[in-house]
Amino acid sequence: MRSTFFCARRRNAAPTRTHLNRRLIGYPDGVKDRSAAVQRRLEEAGLTRKIGSNQVRAIRINVSGTHEDMKRIEEEGRLDEWCADNLKYFADTFGKENIVAAHLHRDEETPHIHVTLVPIVKGERKRMKREEQTKKRYRKKPTDTVRLCADDIMTRLKLKSYQDTYAEAMAKYGLQRGIDGSKARHKSTQQYYRDIQKLSDNLKAEVVDLQQQKETAREELRRAKKEIQTEKLKGAAT
Template sequence: MGYAVLHIDKARGNDSAMSAHIERTFVPNNVDASRTHLNRELVQFPANVTNRTEAIEHRISTANIYRKVADNQVKALRIILSGSHEDMLKLESDDRLGEWCDSTMQWLYTTFGKENVVAATLHADEETPHIHATVVPIVQGERRKAKTEAENGKRKYRTKKGKVRLCADDVLTPKKLEEYQTTYAEQMKAFGLERGVYGSEAKHRTNMEYYKELLKETKQKQLEEEELIKKIKELEKQAGKLRVKGTLYSLFGNTELDKAEKRVGELEREMEQQRFLSEKENAEIRKEVILLQDTVKAKDKTIAEQQKEIKVYEEERGFIKRFFHSFYLLLNIRLMLRKMGFDDDTVVKMHQRQVAVRGTATAYSGMYKRNFTEENAELRITTNEKRQPILTINGLSVSDWCEQKWQQLIHRNRSQRL
């Protein structure tokens, strides 16, 4: 039997680098592009949420957390789930990878709560199939420290029961981490995977650590190659001198040897001149590099200033989303309608007068990674059961409409094959 693989670590900030890796907006060297179409999104995002980063913020803003979330607070946990390389490839060849994904998602939902598992993606285009899951660590009850103080008689006030908190430390206690490994291994028994050795000193490498090691190995190989080329040139030079002093001397005598040595000297001077020119060219190149570095620094400064502006915008956006959620949803609806070609006057009329308009509907599905379009569709701004504004297309929510278009596409392709 192989081993079940479960690795959990904390995400810092908005975790944009990991989002880029998971969503393949940045493609690392170890990805087989011919298999990327086999990747799957295993969690459907809520309405008006299009990516992992937005899904994290959406869960936090709708969880009724009683305390303000700090900028440096851990907002999400990154979880990698897989198995031994040979066993995962066998599951794929036996057409059981989908069954394994379903079982893994069931364990995630049971362990962390379905509403807290905001994203999960199957990567089948790397060496070993695996799932990247994202969990928002929302818990209920007292902090562990407060509970300990109460037990020791130090606390002098009462706290509200059942309050909702964002706390990664409560989810990642040593005891719970051990339980996760055990329960996940039990879930994986049906696939021939078992728990690793208790107390093992083996360490999991994160993606970043793997890429750093890969880059280090590549640079080391380049240095070794350069050293070998240098040694070969030196040996060829020595062999050339021996050939002149040995073979030419014995065949032609002193006069011809002198001519040969003179020619060797000329060649060496020509080589020296070439080296001088190369060094001169290198000096020019270094000057250009310095100028480019200055340009890059200036661009970096500009980017840093823009990032500050973006951060301010994101903070304001987060504030609106948290305290004026209906207004935030309406802004997203306006953005979608603007992309479809409708002006603000039309959007206001649709919202205030509850009237429908017809036009070309276009929406992107994060689940199916594609845009869907329909001409002469009926678009309407209405409210859901929570009295929150939503956009409907032909009477369906955007996500349901995308699902309908996907099923129609599959049916059409099957009919064409028949």
């Protein structure tokens, strides 16, 4: 499961398959798109503090599996079941009311879901160490205080926990978690396409080189045949 704060342009989407995409969560009355759904949730959450201009208001999450696994799930007729289990996982993990949008995309080679959640949490914020060390006494705030805080959701420990619990929820589909503690690094979409283009250019260069070698071999073969024919003619004359 991979989470990001933005979604790269889907350059490899096939326009002829766009009709296969599906919205998994309906928007409330009067809400027409994802941005409006995010704003509606913020307005109805009961926030007491003003939202800062630099605060994260929504988190985009992309869930999928390997191309082979997702095609297998699709061919087994379990794609709808997989979508339902994903929605249940996110509702149980982050709160159903915070999941404002979810879309199934099948216009690319591998089926996947884009989920949008608003990071509304409850409880007192975690004070920084320097605040803890000051002599100032903080008034204890109610434990049910509603806050907008992506930092509480995206801590290193919680991200690891999401990977673990999501793998457990998806085990029934034969999906496995990535290697825990792996040193591998995620490759951006832009870097992926650059690598593909480089590989394509290298292959083209190799094809040109092989073609040249082929032409050289043909020329040598013609020359050898001509020499053999000449030798035969000389032998016949003798």
